[in-house]
Amino acid sequence: MGFSTILARHGRCGACNLCALACSFHHEGAFGRRNSSIEIIKDEREGEVEIVIFDGAQDDRKPCDGCANEERPLCVQWCPVGALSVKRS
Numbered sequence: 184m185g186f187s188t189i190l191a192r193h194g195r196c197g198a199c200n201l202c203a204l205a206c207s208f209h210h211e212g213a214f215g216r217r218n219s220s221i222e223i224i225k226d227e228r229e230g231e232v233e234i235v236i237f238d239g240a241q242d243d244r245k246p247c248d249g250c251a252n253e254e255r256p257l258c259v260q261w262c263p264v265g266a267l268s269v270k271r272s
């Protein structure tokens with residue numbers, strides 16, 4: 184299985200944060216959004232959502248490792264609206 188790059192469809196995202204919680208569970212075995220490689224940023228005024236996936240360039244977040252130990256990345260599995268998908272490389 185190759186490394187998985189996560190593709191985000193921002194327009195589908197409902198900002199439920201399930202992906203971020205699943206990601207923290209992948210990294211730490213516990214739920215907490217600060218330990219996640221994903222951050223969901225919602226502009227409350229405009230209603231727009233941005234999905235940020237940290238790739239290692241940021242000090243304070245664990246980089247996405249593509250959930251290499253999983254059949255499908257946990258963030259993709261848990262997104263209820265199909266806003267995340269996998270690009271294998």
Ligand code: SF4
Nearest residue numbers: 206247249250256258
């Ligand atoms: S693929 Fe895994 S490590 Fe990467 S953002 Fe998704 S849950 Fe987190």
Ligand code: SF4
Nearest residue numbers: 196197199200202262
């Ligand atoms: S699980 Fe899906 S809908 Fe929920 S915040 Fe993540 S990308 Fe958005």
